[in-house]
Amino acid sequence: MVALDFGAVLAQWPALLRGAAFTLGLTAVSAVLGGIVGVACGWARAWGPAWLARAVGVYVELIRNTPFIVQLFFIFFGLPSLGVKLTPELASVIAMVVNLGAYAAEIVRAGIENTPRGQLEAARSLALNEWQVFTRVVLPPALGRVWPAMVSQIVIVMLGSAVCGQIAAQELSYAANLIASRNFRSFEAYLIATALYLGLAIFIRQLLNWAGPRFIFGRVATR
Amino acid sequence: MHRRPLLWAAALALSFAPLLAQAQAALDEIMAKKVINIAIPTDFPPYGYVGTDLKPQGLDIDMANYIGAKLGVKVELVPVTSANRIPYLQTKKADLVISTLGKNPDREKVIDFTAAYSPFFQAVFASKGLPIKSAADLAGKTVGVTRGAIEDMELTKIAPPSADIKRFEDNNATVSAFVSGQVQVIATGASVAGNMMARNPQLGAEYKFVLKDSPNFIGVARGEDKLRLKVNEIIAQAKASGDLDKMATKWLGRPAGDLPN
Numbered sequence: 001m002v003a004l005d006f007g008a009v010l011a012q013w014p015a016l017l018r019g020a021a022f023t024l025g026l027t028a029v030s031a032v033l034g035g036i037v038g039v040a041c042g043w044a045r046a047w048g049p050a051w052l053a054r055a056v057g058v059y060v061e062l063i064r065n066t067p068f069i070v071q072l073f074f075i076f077f078g079l080p081s082l083g084v085k086l087t088p089e090l091a092s093v094i095a096m097v098v099n100l101g102a103y104a105a106e107i108v109r110a111g112i113e114n115t116p117r118g119q120l121e122a123a124r125s126l127a128l129n130e131w132q133v134f135t136r137v138v139l140p141p142a143l144g145r146v147w148p149a150m151v152s153q154i155v156i157v158m159l160g161s162a163v164c165g166q167i168a169a170q171e172l173s174y175a176a177n178l179i180a181s182r183n184f185r186s187f188e189a190y191l192i193a194t195a196l197y198l199g200l201a202i203f204i205r206q207l208l209n210w211a212g213p214r215f216i217f218g219r220v221a222t223r
Numbered sequence: 224m225h226r227r228p229l230l231w232a233a234a235l236a237l238s239f240a241p242l243l244a245q246a247q248a249a250l251d252e253i254m255a256k257k258v259i260n261i262a263i264p265t266d267f268p269p270y271g272y273v274g275t276d277l278k279p280q281g282l283d284i285d286m287a288n289y290i291g292a293k294l295g296v297k298v299e300l301v302p303v304t305s306a307n308r309i310p311y312l313q314t315k316k317a318d319l320v321i322s323t324l325g326k327n328p329d330r331e332k333v334i335d336f337t338a339a340y341s342p343f344f345q346a347v348f349a350s351k352g353l354p355i356k357s358a359a360d361l362a363g364k365t366v367g368v369t370r371g372a373i374e375d376m377e378l379t380k381i382a383p384p385s386a387d388i389k390r391f392e393d394n395n396a397t398v399s400a401f402v403s404g405q406v407q408v409i410a411t412g413a414s415v416a417g418n419m420m421a422r423n424p425q426l427g428a429e430y431k432f433v434l435k436d437s438p439n440f441i442g443v444a445r446g447e448d449k450l451r452l453k454v455n456e457i458i459a460q461a462k463a464s465g466d467l468d469k470m471a472t473k474w475l476g477r478p479a480g481d482l483p484n
């Protein structure tokens with residue numbers, strides 16, 4: 001029968017911890033930049049000029065209909081033939097930002113398009129310019145409405161970052177894979193990695209649910 | 224209704240029976256089913272790769288078919304990667320691993336090995352412009368290697384701390400990283416490097432120094448001595464009859480030579 005030996009894997013805890021920290025860092029950077037890309041693209045699709053909306057539409061559909069690992073490999077292995085060489089870390093961040101940006105764009109657009117007409121008319125009748133209308137009146141409640149979907153998407157991207165280990169970015173699954181291929185304790189290594197991912201996901205969800213209403217879109221009544 | 228618990232117990236006992244009967248039973252099972260599952264590489268020319276007809280071919284595949292023929296059973300080829308070939312054996316998804324498997328103490332703790340069946344060596348390769356003579360010259364360079372492979376272990380032992388070792392999932396990714404310039408140096412098997420250099424002459428890559436001479440062994444699940452001894456017998460006969468040399472000459476361009484048992 002299989003005898004479990006968690007000691008052999010836990011003895012490598014610095015590598016696991018570094019991997020978890022790397023995954024968290026990767027997610028933090030990607031969430032901030034991807035969120036910004038998402039808002040910009042959401043604006044472009046809902047409010048922007050027609051040509052821009054169409055261009056962003058192509059980007060969104062291209063990313064949402066191809067696998068993340070293919071996007072990652074394209075950036076890491078494909079771009080060098082165009083003369084762009086990126087480190088595994090940078091390639092991972094770019095792939096995650098591009099990926100999250102596309103999904104976030106659709107989420108934000110849904111929020112923006114659900115703005116009640118009366119709210120817009122009220123804003124314009126107060127002589128606010130378009131920038132003020134968007135940033136003060138439309139965006140905050142829109143983000144508030146779609147925040148749960150946004151948080152989920154960020155967690156999905158964090159979990160998806162597991163494939164970044166394939167291009168030698170030293171995140172959590174890379175650490176687990178390395179440990180497993182050193183001592184062949186695959187089951188234990190992946191079980192511990194799974195627990196760490198679960199912990200990270202819960203942490204990120206709680207953090208964003210707490211931070212969202214306080215810092216991102218203010219205390220809005222979302223009903 | 225009173226018989227229910229008994230029924231459950233019987234069902235439970237039955238479901239555990241295969242588990243209990245597993246030790247030492249691999250050979251009997253193979254002979255009874257007339258089928259042997261052999262893990263082979265598909266990303267490792269000339270040992271194992273997919274030809275233009277989309278069928279696996281190479282030295283390891285020939286060896287797998289050879290053993291199947293000698294046992295008189297059908298061979299089911301199971302494609303594996305460097306990183307997952309040992310788990311395949313541990314989880315009984317394969318009876319034998321014939322996948323350019325080198326022998327080292329870590330691996331000997333979890334699986335058993337037969338005698339060696341083909342020659343192999345791992346080395347460091349880089350472009351002609353990079354002056355690299357020994358491990359110390361790797362300082363400050365990025366080195367690509369396949370995670371968990373023998374060359375990874377050797378490189379990790381001898382590389383200076385300032386060498387940036389990037390570990391990839393399989394040989395294809397490692398080679399892609401070198402060819403696309405993402406790493407300056409590649410540590411890999413001679414056959415992989417030979418194939419890579421033949422296809423990408425523009426890289427100007429050359430052999431730098433050897434990491435390890437490691438002939439290939441066939442992996443058997445821990446404790447399956449009956450199967451292991453039977454395979455050893457087949458290898459010894461093939462060695463004596465010159466079949467091993469013939470196979471090595473066909474795929475590697477040189478005879479198998481003196482292989483350890």
